[in-house]
Amino acid sequence: MENRSRRAYSGWAVALAIVLVYALVPVLWLISLSFKSPATVSDKKFIPTDTTFENYTTLFSGGLDSPLLRPLINSILIALIATIIAVTLAAFTAYAIARLDFPGKTLILAGALAIAMFPPISVVGPLFDMWRALGLYDTYPGLIIPYLTFALPLAIYTLVAFFREIPWELEQAAQVDGATPWQAFRKVILPLATPGVFTAAILVFIFAWNDFLFAITLTSSDRARTVPAALAFFTGESQFTAPTGNIAAAAVLVTIPIIIFVLIFQRRIVAGLTAGAVKG
Amino acid sequence: MSTAAPPQVGQSATRKSQRKRGGPTQTTDRTKAERKLALMLCAPAVIAMLLVTVYPILYAIVLSLQTVDLRFPEESGFVGLDNYGAVLSSPLWWQDLFNTTLVTVVSVAIELILGMALALVMHRALFARGLIRTSVLIPYGIVTVVAAFAWFFAFDPSSGFVNNLPFVADDKAWFGNRQDAFTVIILTEVWKTTPFMALLLLAGLATIDNGLYEAAKVDGASAWQRFWRITLPLLKPALLVALLFRTLDAFRVFDSIFIMTRGSQDTESVSILGYNQLISRLNLGLGSAVSVLIFILVLLIAFVFVRVLGTAVPSQGAKK
Numbered sequence: 001m002e003n004r005s006r007r008a009y010s011g012w013a014v015a016l017a018i019v020l021v022y023a024l025v026p027v028l029w030l031i032s033l034s035f036k037s038p039a040t041v042s043d044k045k046f047i048p049t050d051t052t053f054e055n056y057t058t059l060f061s062g063g064l065d066s067p068l069l070r071p072l073i074n075s076i077l078i079a080l081i082a083t084i085i086a087v088t089l090a091a092f093t094a095y096a097i098a099r100l101d102f103p104g105k106t107l108i109l110a111g112a113l114a115i116a117m118f119p120p121i122s123v124v125g126p127l128f129d130m131w132r133a134l135g136l137y138d139t140y141p142g143l144i145i146p147y148l149t150f151a152l153p154l155a156i157y158t159l160v161a162f163f164r165e166i167p168w169e170l171e172q173a174a175q176v177d178g179a180t181p182w183q184a185f186r187k188v189i190l191p192l193a194t195p196g197v198f199t200a201a202i203l204v205f206i207f208a209w210n211d212f213l214f215a216i217t218l219t220s221s222d223r224a225r226t227v228p229a230a231l232a233f234f235t236g237e238s239q240f241t242a243p244t245g246n247i248a249a250a251a252v253l254v255t256i257p258i259i260i261f262v263l264i265f266q267r268r269i270v271a272g273l274t275a276g277a278v279k280g
Numbered sequence: 281m282s283t284a285a286p287p288q289v290g291q292s293a294t295r296k297s298q299r300k301r302g303g304p305t306q307t308t309d310r311t312k313a314e315r316k317l318a319l320m321l322c323a324p325a326v327i328a329m330l331l332v333t334v335y336p337i338l339y340a341i342v343l344s345l346q347t348v349d350l351r352f353p354e355e356s357g358f359v360g361l362d363n364y365g366a367v368l369s370s371p372l373w374w375q376d377l378f379n380t381t382l383v384t385v386v387s388v389a390i391e392l393i394l395g396m397a398l399a400l401v402m403h404r405a406l407f408a409r410g411l412i413r414t415s416v417l418i419p420y421g422i423v424t425v426v427a428a429f430a431w432f433f434a435f436d437p438s439s440g441f442v443n444n445l446p447f448v449a450d451d452k453a454w455f456g457n458r459q460d461a462f463t464v465i466i467l468t469e470v471w472k473t474t475p476f477m478a479l480l481l482l483a484g485l486a487t488i489d490n491g492l493y494e495a496a497k498v499d500g501a502s503a504w505q506r507f508w509r510i511t512l513p514l515l516k517p518a519l520l521v522a523l524l525f526r527t528l529d530a531f532r533v534f535d536s537i538f539i540m541t542r543g544s545q546d547t548e549s550v551s552i553l554g555y556n557q558l559i560s561r562l563n564l565g566l567g568s569a570v571s572v573l574i575f576i577l578v579l580l581i582a583f584v585f586v587r588v589l590g591t592a593v594p595s596q597g598a599k600k
Contacts, residue, residue, distance in 0.1 A: 012406045019398065023415040026430035026471065027422070029441060033433055042439040089328065092321035101311070102318035108326060115333050117525075117582055119532045121551040122575040125558040125567050126336035126343065149332035152325050181317055210423050212535045213551070217559050228425040232539060244439055251426040258421035266413055269421075273476070274483035 027255065033248035041245050055249035068250050070222040071230035075254070078140055078226060079208035082147035086155050087201045089148070091193070094159030095185060099168065109156075116153035120146070124217040131218055138219045143226070146214050151204040158203060158272045162196025163189075199272035202265055206258065227254045337575060343568035350562035363569035372553065373570070377577075380549040382462065384530040387469040391526060392519075394470065395477030402478065403485045416475040424472060428539035431468040458545045465547065468536045473529065477522050484518025485511070520591040527581055532574075550574050 033041065034055050035048045043049065059068040097105055127146060128137070136142035166189060174184045215229035222230070231250055234243045262269065344363050348356050367373050402412055419427065434440045435454040443450050454460045488511065496506050512519075534551040537543060543552045554574060557567030585591040 009406055012401075012404075015401045016408055016412060019401065019412055020415050022471070023419055023475075026427065026434055027418060029434050030426070030430045033439070044439065044441050044444045046441065089325040093325040096318040096321040100314050100318040100321075102315045104319075104322075108322055111326070111329060114582075115329050117528045117578060118333055119528075119551070119574050119578045121532060121534065121554045122340060122571040122578075123333060123336040125554070125564055125571050126339040127332070128558060129343070129564060130336070130339070145328075146332055149328050152329055156325065181314065206421050212423075212425050212538070213555075216538075217555065228423050228535075231425055231429065244433060244436075247429055248433065251423075251429050254423055255418075255426055258423070259418060262414055262417040262421050266410070266417055269417060270413065270479055270483075273479055 030248045030251050034252045055245035071225050071227045075226040078143050079205050082144045082208045083201050083205045086148040086151045086204045090155030090159050093156050094163050098160050098163035112153035112156050120213050138224050142218050147208040151207045155200040155204050158200040159196055166192050199268040203272050340568040340571050343564050344572050346565050348564040363565050367569045376548045376550045376553045383533050387466045387530050388526050390470050391474045391477045394474045398478035399481035402482050419472050420475040424535040427472045428536040432540050435464050461541050461545050461547045465536055480522040484515045488514045517592050524585040524591050
């Protein structure tokens with residue numbers, strides 16, 4: 001019996017090692033490249049021989065005209081604003097679906113599901129044309145609007161799943177005490193719903209932070225271009241230097257917020273991701 | 281349908297009906313107020329979703345029936361289905377559709393196997409469960425463009441470490457031919473999205489009653505038999521949902537191909553084709569025809585999953 005459990009343990013250790021290497025090697029490679037000097041960037045070694053921060057500092061030299069500062073600010077603001085709006089709208093909708101009795105509930109959920117499956121490439125052409133006519137092309141709202149819309153289904157499903165777990169008796173108690181449905185929502189349910197709202201917010205933020213297709217089609221300059229789009233159009237300092245080190249450094253920087261989220265909120269992220277799909 | 285509905289939904293439905301039966305009969309005013317509030321709460325999200333998806337797709341259909349080329353604005357006019365004829369008779373469309381299907385089928389198949397293995401490993405975790413969850417969430421959360429660059433730089437013949445590995449030719453040009461380029465593209469897709477598959481399957485595994493395995497063990501079923509006779513059938517609803525989402529997601533593959541090859545070496549996907557027509561060539565008419573065709577294909581895939589394979593999509597759980 002003891003022999004068997006020892007074998008199970010070593011088997012698990014091997015599986016663990018494989019998963020860790022597979023998941024982390026590409027990220028470690030990016031980190032390694034980002035600290036290599038132009039002279040050693042092609043040495044194919046995992047540990048940089050002459051460590052340099054130059055790849056990072058050149059990304060920000062020149063302030064707002066630097067290759068990365070403006071896109072980084074754009075990415076953060078656009079993702080944050082889209083997250084706040086999407087989660088607010090989704091919370092209203094999810095409350096109604098989880099709690100209230102009204103016709104069209106199934107239709108809204110089915111519609112949200114259809115949008116979760118919707119191919120964004122099918123709307124970029126019309127949006128490109130509409131945004132140019134409306135003056136939204138290459139602006140923050142021009143990206144925030146599609147992001148919040150495509151994130152709404154995920155947020156709605158996550159929140160409906162969380163809201164169904166809330167002890168609704170408390171709300172009834174508030175209503176018995178004379179609160180209106182709106183007061184019951186705002187003063188009793190919202191505080192209880194905060195963890196779910198937070199989970200939805202993280203998932204929406206990751207979605208907006210990740211987008212590339214809308215970012216390259218609906219922007220044309222650093223006015224609203226986000227980091228993923230800026231990365232694709234990076235050029236070297238001269239036409240003879242490939243910007244490998246700079247791209248790696250920028251890639252590491254945009255990955256840091258994701259790693260922080262994952263480290264702090266992993267349980268919530270997993271719960272949110274699977275709540276919509278498995279629990280229904 | 282109701283057999284596929286997860287337990288929570290049933291519970292909340294009973295809770296709701298108990299509430300109705302238990303309480304005093306509700307007045308119509310109360311019901312009316314409830315409906316009004318519900319519609320007010322749902323309206324903003326519904327309007328946003330309609331404005332950014334339904335309206336543009338209708339607009340895309342209108343554009344696809346016209347000659348609209350922003351470089352030659354004077355030539356626009358209604359042309360009927362000519363754009364569709366042009367797309368469907370072009371070898372490039374069929375080539376790109378084949379490429380997209382290839383990437384979708386191969387990467388989803390590999391993800392399914394790896395994701396299942398990963399889910400089983402995580403389910404039976406003896407220690408370090410948190411560590412493994414953290415490390416698989418990083419590929420999930422990482423920006424797709426960053427993932428594409430990471431693997432591109434790893435395989436890049438001039439600076440990548442892959443060509444230094446044993447059994448790999450030192451000067452192998454991974455992005456110089458179609459087969460190798462697709463290998464790296466599929467590898468990137470698999471790396472990025474296997475965690476999603478694994479987490480969905482893991483959640484499905486958690487709903488299976490452990491007693492079933494104990495009973496099967498007592499009856500002498502091998503581990504292999506337990507997997508095929510208990511795990512797989514009970515996991516089928518979660519499995520189909522994960523497959524549906526991953527298939528649709530893989531079918532719109534764009535970011536990694538754009539970063540790695542920009543479609544050269546015949547690695548273009550239908551989304552890249554749409555982008556090239558719409559944004560690079562500013563041919564909104566032809567590009568919209570591509571967009572509408574992609575939309576129809578996605579509808580078709582969803583239809584096959586829901587109607588033919590019987591995937592219980594989450595919204596059905598909301599029905600009373």
